[in-house]
Amino acid sequence: MDFVHLLLRYLHLLGFAAVFGGWLVSWLSGKFNCNTAMLYGVATQLATGIVLYGLASAEGDANHAKLGVKFLLALLLAVMIAIPVWKKRERVAAGHFWATGALIAVTAGVAVFWQ
Numbered sequence: 001m002d003f004v005h006l007l008l009r010y011l012h013l014l015g016f017a018a019v020f021g022g023w024l025v026s027w028l029s030g031k032f033n034c035n036t037a038m039l040y041g042v043a044t045q046l047a048t049g050i051v052l053y054g055l056a057s058a059e060g061d062a063n064h065a066k067l068g069v070k071f072l073l074a075l076l077l078a079v080m081i082a083i084p085v086w087k088k089r090e091r092v093a094a095g096h097f098w099a100t101g102a103l104i105a106v107t108a109g110v111a112v113f114w115q
């Protein structure tokens, strides 16, 4: 694996930390909102993930079904996070908040458990 690939993977993990960390802080501080850490995190995931997908395809070892599912989950997450942030919502509905956290966990689970 070359340096660019490792760097992208590293940034992908920092993006995961931002989106999940942002959500955790919102939960534990009782705010139940979507914040900019989550927005920048999910944007980082989409940007680095798509390039990582391209690199894996070029090397001929991309799991297209897995990465297609990840892409759709991340796209849905991006919409669910971006809209309340852009509309400056102080709080989101409970169902929206828990679904966001569950989707983050499921997407990371797909990354790790689907080989």
Ligand code: HEM
Residues within 6 Å of the ligand: 005, 009, 012, 016, 019, 042, 045, 046, 048, 049, 050, 052, 053, 056, 067, 068, 070, 071, 073, 074, 075, 077, 104, 107, 108, 111, 112
């Ligand atoms: C919120 C959205 C996302 C989360 C939480 C997430 C999470 C992760 C995690 C935790 C890993 C590391 C897995 C491991 O090393 O075993 C990973 C790797 C990876 N992700 Fe994502 N991801 C997201 C979005 C995406 C998207 C949209 C794509 C592209 C379609 C993508 C493509 C990849 C690829 C190709 C790898 C393998 C990296 C490598 O080993 O070179 N991810 N992801």
